[in-house]
Amino acid sequence: MNGKNYLNIIIVLFIIIIGKIISFVRNIIISYYFGASNVSDAFFAANNIPSIIYWSFISSYLVMLIPEYEKKKTTYGVIEANMFFSRYLTFIFIISLFLSLLSYYFIEILVNVIAPSFNQENKKLTVSLGKILVLSFPFTASYLSLAAISSTYDKFYAQHIIPIFSALFVIFGLYLFVEQYGIYTLAIAGVLATVIQVIIQILISKKHFKYSFQKKFIDTDIRKMSIAIIPIFIGYSVDQMNLLANSIISSGLSMGSLSAINYAQNIQLTISGVITTAMLTVLYPRMSKLSSEHKKDDVIETTWTSIRYLTIMSLPVILFLSFNAKNLIKIIYFRGRFSELALTQTSNILLFYLISIILLSIKEFITRFYYLSSRTTFPMFAGVISVLINIFFSYKLVADFGVAGLSLANLIATCLGLTLLAAPLLLRNKMYKITKDVKIFLLKICTSFLLMLFFHLSIHKYINSGTMLLFTAWLIAYSFVFYLILLLIRQQDAVQIFSYTWNKFFYVQK
Numbered sequence: 001m002n003g004k005n006y007l008n009i010i011i012v013l014f015i016i017i018i019g020k021i022i023s024f025v026r027n028i029i030i031s032y033y034f035g036a037s038n039v040s041d042a043f044f045a046a047n048n049i050p051s052i053i054y055w056s057f058i059s060s061y062l063v064m065l066i067p068e069y070e071k072k073k074t075t076y077g078v079i080e081a082n083m084f085f086s087r088y089l090t091f092i093f094i095i096s097l098f099l100s101l102l103s104y105y106f107i108e109i110l111v112n113v114i115a116p117s118f119n120q121e122n123k124k125l126t127v128s129l130g131k132i133l134v135l136s137f138p139f140t141a142s143y144l145s146l147a148a149i150s151s152t153y154d155k156f157y158a159q160h161i162i163p164i165f166s167a168l169f170v171i172f173g174l175y176l177f178v179e180q181y182g183i184y185t186l187a188i189a190g191v192l193a194t195v196i197q198v199i200i201q202i203l204i205s206k207k208h209f210k211y212s213f214q215k216k217f218i219d220t221d222i223r224k225m226s227i228a229i230i231p232i233f234i235g236y237s238v239d240q241m242n243l244l245a246n247s248i249i250s251s252g253l254s255m256g257s258l259s260a261i262n263y264a265q266n267i268q269l270t271i272s273g274v275i276t277t278a279m280l281t282v283l284y285p286r287m288s289k290l291s292s293e294h295k296k297d298d299v300i301e302t303t304w305t306s307i308r309y310l311t312i313m314s315l316p317v318i319l320f321l322s323f324n325a326k327n328l329i330k331i332i333y334f335r336g337r338f339s340e341l342a343l344t345q346t347s348n349i350l351l352f353y354l355i356s357i358i359l360l361s362i363k364e365f366i367t368r369f370y371y372l373s374s375r376t377t378f379p380m381f382a383g384v385i386s387v388l389i390n391i392f393f394s395y396k397l398v399a400d401f402g403v404a405g406l407s408l409a410n411l412i413a414t415c416l417g418l419t420l421l422a423a424p425l426l427l428r429n430k431m432y433k434i435t436k437d438v439k440i441f442l443l444k445i446c447t448s449f450l451l452m453l454f455f456h457l458s459i460h461k462y463i464n465s466g467t468m469l470l471f472t473a474w475l476i477a478y479s480f481v482f483y484l485i486l487l488l489i490r491q492q493d494a495v496q497i498f499s500y501t502w503n504k505f506f507y508v509q510k
Contacts, residue, residue: 049110058096100138155207359411
């Protein structure tokens with residue numbers, strides 16, 4: 001990984017962290033006003049409707065958009081690439097609008113599928129909130145598509161600054177109107193925030209993209225792209241089936257179970273979003289460009305390097321948070337209507353979600369590699385098997401572990417799914433060098449993990465993390481010790497990061 005990519009990742013990482021902190025403040029305010037209650041359950045169930053119905057669709061197109069745009073730009077030039085994107089933008093907006101109207105019309109059926117065990121009062125509230133939230137589909141599609149193209153021009157920062165304003169908009173909306181409109185404030189503010197994101201992204205994109213309306217927007221390129229995404233769409237859809245399974249099962253458990261899952265998932269998505277999103281934002285456009293230039297070996301090397309960096313950046317954070325899951329939930333959510341039972345439930349769920357973060361991040365990069373290699377069918381089958389395993393274990397484990405059994409089932413399914421996805425690549429002859437590197441890398445990571453475990457057992461009695469400031473200080477201390485261990489055992493990526501950072505910021509030429 002060159003110095004420019006490393007620096008871009010650090011800057012994007014820093015911006016995302018700020019955004020996630022503000023998003024956490026938003027979630028804290030939500031938990032303060034609504035706790036883990038039937039009202040919050042209704043909102044989170046309604047919020048799962050866009051996730052399950054829509055995210056598979058838009059995510060599939062976004063995965064193909066960057067490689068297709070890079071291919072057009074490399075082969076025919078920027079003007080032709082922008083004409084293709086104009087057609088795509090018209091197409092995706094119209095389809096998103098259609099899905100939005102369809103979801104609005106069939107919202108009651110969707111709620112019955114997602115939360116079948118809700119009582120009539122809760123279902124009615126979920127339907128009302130869902131009708132508001134599905135209106136965001138066309139705006140979400142436009143914003144994410146424009147942001148994806150911006151990233152191909154190294155405009156990495158703006159797309160992660162915009163959500164900060166979105167979260168602030170929701171916070172001020174709750175502060176001003178929650179007493180009057182209750183939980184509806186959250187849904188309305190969320191949709192309006194999406195509209196604002198689109199407006200800001202249009203202003204940013206004007207520097208490198210000018211929209212040109214064309215009557216024939218469904219051309220050969222769009223048709224080929226739509227056919228190519230079918231396996232990807234199915235793969236993403238089966239991932240969303242995990243959310244559906246969680247909603248269905250938890251809706252039949254004790255009140256607040258669905259909210260506890262969502263509060264824990266917010267933390268999981270925040271951590272994985274910070275690291276994985278930062279790296280994908282910077283490196284996926286590069287992987288796409290290398291693929292369009294038919295540099296397969298470079299794509300393989302970039303993918304493997306990304307996985308190594310993901311692991312060493314995530315591991316100390318995951319270790320510390322796993323050891324202190326209950327403290328983290330207590331600091332973030334334990335106030336207002338958030339009860340002691342909710343604290344216990346959410347921290348138990350979080351533990352298994354934390355462990356799965358690295359696995360999910362690695363899976364995302366390997367899946368992208370398959371897509372760039374035009375091998376879209378195998379990830380789909382791996383995803384189907386993974387979701388079947390998750391549903392099977394969810395029903396089995398929830399009897400023994402309660403709602404935490406859902407996150408444990410998700411961890412087991414993620415682990416087996418990743419193994420299935422990675423095995424063919426590591427067994428191929430052309431990947432022999434990577435396979436050797438994996439063995440060396442895993443040996444050093446396991447060594448550092450054992451030393452970190454010894455470090456934790458030696459000092460855990462003295463850890464006082466009762467406030468967010470102290471908690472963050474201990475997290476930084478853990479990360480520092482972990483990277484020091486990696487340097488001492490000469491792990492190549494840690495050494496490279498240290499050398500680049502030292503030369504960039506501290507080395508003074510005589």
